[in-house]
Amino acid sequence: MSLCFRSDSGVTLNEAATFDGTTTTTASTTTSTVTSKAGTRVPETVIAPTERVLRFNNSTVATVFQVSAHRPGRTLFRDLEFVFPHYSEHCVAKGLTALPPQSQSLSLSQSLAQSNNSFSEVQRDNARPNVQRLLSNMDIRRQAPQMTPDNLIVVQTFQRSNSDLMVINDESNNERNLLLETFSAWGRYVISRIRAQGFWADMTDPCSGYPVYTPRGTSLYPDVDGAARLLKYNTHLVGCCRIISHPVWGTRNYPATLFTTCPVDLLAVVLEDSYQSHHSF
Known part of the structure; x- marks a missing residue:
């Protein structure tokens, strides 16, 4: 979970916000299986990190998004089972029963x-x-399809910040709030498109680490630790919080995470649509 000093959840943000999508790089996918020396399944990348520029229609500020998608591996998946323990009940209640x-x-x-x-x-x-x-x-x-390490996808996002988020001041705190709003608006769009196809999707609130739409479990999801495990980026301890260091942006970044059990092909289409179109939230 990134440093965040906002008390409200990202899901309560302005639903009327819109953004433009401008491509800066081209997405690519990979489906290679990765195993450790002990034979234990470890995180694998299914959509390689890709950068896009998102701009809200009612704002002159553009944000650079990096998005990638990963299978969590068995160790991280065991942690996620405590973050989303009510996954099956939620799917049945919401009619999210589609299978690949x-x-x-x-x-x-x-x-x-x-x-x-x-x-x-x-x-x-x-x-x-x-x-x-x-x-x-x-x-x-x-019945809802079972959540497994093979069908769960962790969508990792980073936004480039102008402020060094290792520094705690009014400027960096204000920018965190803006980046939170951008991620929340983008995440709501992606989740709504995936759920419209009958598949489960949710995001965790970067401020609290708890799911936004699925009933919370006994554990929260730390964005920084999760991103470090998926992408092997370095981290720094600042007080009681951990900051992740992006290989290009350093500590000028804001991580946040989305989760889904939809097929990779569908996810790739929804992501590309979110980059290219103008949307109302």
Whole structure:
């Protein structure tokens, strides 16, 4: 979690803010599997770090965004299970039940086959249909897909700041608030587009470390520590808080994080759309 002295959550920010997207570099993806010497799955990059310039329509200030996407690996995933322990219940409550195409097809075929088998048994026995069993089989299609290290994607963002965020003063605090507003507006757009396709997505509030839309768990998500584990950037301890050092921007950066279980291809399209279009929040 980055240094932040704002008491309100990013989700309460001005919903009417809009921004322009201007491309500065081209996105690329990779799907290589990474394992440690001990054979334990470690974080892997599925969308390489890419920079974009975002500008709010009602502001003359532009911010440089760096966005990348990663599979968390098993160690980080175990920590995230305590950040989002109510993931499944939230998905079912919100109707977020979509599966990747292959998994969805398999799940539906299995469900229909089980229903047909149950009905055949009923006909053969010349008995009343087992309605409870048939409904149970149909419910398989409505269950939320399990969150696993293989389908969870951590979207790591950085914004370049004019102020050195290792310094605590009015100028740096005001800029933190502005960067928080930019991330929150951008994150709301990305999450709404992903959820419209039936997949789960959420972001953590950089000020508190807790999920914005999913019920919070027993743990918070520290943006700085998470970014360091995903991208191997160096960190500095300032008082009781840790600051991450960007390889190009140094400590003039603001990290924040978004999470989703949507397919990588869909995420790439949504991200590109968020960069290129004019949107209302």
